[in-house]
Amino acid sequence: MFYRYYDPRLYWPALHATPYSHDYTFTHRPYPEVNTEMFMKSAEQMKDLLKEADVLMDHIISSSKWTSELMKAAQQSNKSKVIQLLKSAGVQSKMDTSYTPDGLNIMLYSSVGELDCCHLKLSIRWS
Numbered sequence: 001m002f003y004r005y006y007d008p009r010l011y012w013p014a015l016h017a018t019p020y021s022h023d024y025t026f027t028h029r030p031y032p033e034v035n036t037e038m039f040m041k042s043a044e045q046m047k048d049l050l051k052e053a054d055v056l057m058d059h060i061i062s063s064s065k066w067t068s069e070l071m072k073a074a075q076q077s078n079k080s081k082v083i084q085l086l087k088s089a090g091v092q093s094k095m096d097t098s099y100t101p102d103g104l105n106i107m108l109y110s111s112v113g114e115l116d117c118c119h120l121k122l123s124i125r126w127s
Contacts, residue, residue: 042117045110049120052091052108059089060124071126074099102127 060067066085073081074097082097086106094109103125110118 038112038115038117041112045112046118046120049093049108049110049118052093053120053122055090056086056106056122070104074104 060070066089070082070085073085077099079097082099082104083095086095086097091108094111096107096109098105098107103123106122106124108120108122109116
């Protein structure tokens with residue numbers, strides 16, 4: 001059986017060895033300068049999404065009639081009714097919903113300017 005000779009330059013292109021020594025040097029690619037502005041703005045938007053999620057959870061906990069309507073609409077795949085109910089609970093962000101036999105998935109979206117920066121997925125089980 002033939003075993004190929006191991007040449008590190010084939011497997012590690014950033015590893016450069018001189019032909020007559022065992023002096024290995026690694027070349028590192030430079031990273032761009034750190035700019036925290038967008039990251040901080042995204043974190044601020046995420047806080048708003050978390051506040052909306054908190055208000056929604058409080059609404060689900062406190063109103064059994066409203067929660068029953070939400071569950072019925074979701075089980076019937078009435079997406080427009082589900083979104084209308086979620087907005088009536090105080091959710092102002094862009095959202096998308098999906099349903100499973102086990103529960104409701106709500107995705108809240110936020111953006112900074114034109115950039116889509118934040119997603120918060122809520123998965124709430126009902127069975």
